[in-house]
Amino acid sequence: MCAAVHTVTASNARILSSLKSPPNVVVVGGTSGIGRAMAISIAKHCPAANVTIIGRNEAAAKEIVPQLGANGEFIRADVSLMTEIRTAAQKINAVDILVLSQGILTMAGRTPTAENLDNKLALHYYGRVLFVQELLPLLRSSPNGGKVLFVLHSNRGNLSKINWNDMALENSYSVSSAAIHATSFTDLVIQHFASQPENVNITFTHAYPGFVKTPLVDNLPFAARVGAKLLMAVGIGISPEDCAEYMVHGMLGTEKGYRYVDNKGETITNKTPAEPEMIEKVWEHTSQMISAR
Ligand SMILES: NC(=O)c1ccc[n+]([C@@H]2O[C@H](COP(=O)([O-])OP(=O)(O)OC[C@H]3O[C@@H](n4cnc5c(N)ncnc54)[C@H](OP(=O)(O)O)[C@@H]3O)[C@@H](O)[C@H]2O)c1
Structure with a gap:
């Protein structure tokens, strides 16, 4: 049985408030929704934490930063662009916890950024990996043991549906193939990162x-947006604040290597094991795509 939100909240508070050194926390996508709620929750549980949020919305950041304790910060960046991610990462001097929660919901077809990556794949996958890669040296030297959380869709990935002949979906893009690639590649890339001895x-x-x-849901076409809002109005879905506690719980509960967690922060056990060649291929493709930009 999964724990109630108040139990999980108390456990998060206990763990975060008793860390020997206050954590340096970076929340990409921290200007709204789940990322915003996670940044505020961590700062509440550990007021001495240094919490930095990253996004584009400066007005939202102005409202959030005062809720992040004395050491809250905002870095403005369009994280669909690899060049902006590199610049943002250079402004960070320490990181123990990295939360990657940037994203969009859209039914649009392939939408190239100025760097010719699909916007959604850049936000949901390539840019997240680049953040990890850029911040790995700091995460490795974390006295608490670095923690990286990908907020995406840990039970959507399907290794049998990856299009290995068009991994960036330049010629075969669809909304569902983009979702499958972003989630499956995330499943595989965390295995790659965890397998590196330097990341132990x-x-x-x-x-x-x-x-x-x-x-x-605000950018969905009218009918889908109204549908989603109606579901919310009748009580379907949870608040970002409750979700944030489950996400923090899942992240703190990963004690070694990599793990997939559900919406209560509990381990997902029915994942299909990946072939080592798949992990290698995804890493090769990803590093090539991000280093070319
Ligand atoms: N909400 C759900 O039910 C749900 C379900 C499954 C998965 N997810 C995933 O969870 C993640 C967070 O979702 P959410 O519900 O918290 O969404 P949200 O409230 O819309 O927040 C999205 C965040 O992403 C940032 N972002 C988007 N495009 C950006 C860009 N080009 N540059 C910089 N930042 C950008 C936004 O910041 P700015 O506006 O400041 O740029 C914002 O902080 C997403 O990846 C989503 O796919 C959510």
Whole structure:
């Protein structure tokens, strides 16, 4: 049976408030929704934490930073662009916890960024990996043991549906193939990162937040947006604040290597094991795509 939110909240508070050194926390996508709620929750549980949020919305950041304790910060960046991610990462001097919660919900077809990556894949996958890669040296030297959380969809990936001949989906893009690639590649890339001996003190968690009442649905076409809002109005979905506690619980509960967690932060056990060649191929493709930009 999964724990109630108040139990999980108390456990998060106990763990975060008793860390020997206050954590340096970076929340990408921390200006809204789940990322915002996670940044505020961590700062509440550990007021001495240094919490930095990253996003584009400066007005939202102005409202959030005062809730992050004395050491809250905002870095403005368009994280669909690899060049902006590199610049943002250079502004960070220490990181123990990295939360990757940037994203969009759209039914649009392939939408190239100025760097010719699909916008959604850049946000949900390539840019997240680049953040990890850029911040790995800092995560490795974390005295608490670095923690990386991917907030995406840990039970959507399907290794048998990866299009190995068009991994960036430049010629075969669809909304569902983009979702399958972003989630399956995340499943595989955390295995790659965890397998590197230099990363032995870092844990990598891929989480599914569930249906969360955030502004994510605001850019959907009218009918889908109204449908989503109606579901929220009748009580379907959970608040970003409750979700944040489950996500923090899942992240803190990953004690070694990599793990997939569900919307309660509990381990998902029915994942299909990956072939080592798949992990290698995804890593080769990803590093080539991000280093070319
Ligand atoms: N909510 C759900 O039910 C649900 C379900 C499954 C998965 N998820 C996943 O969970 C993640 C968080 O979702 P959410 O519900 O919290 O969404 P949200 O409230 O819309 O927040 C999305 C965040 O992503 C940032 N972002 C988007 N595009 C960006 C860009 N180009 N540059 C910089 N930041 C950008 C936004 O910041 P700015 O606006 O400041 O740029 C915002 O902070 C997403 O990846 C989503 O796919 C959510």
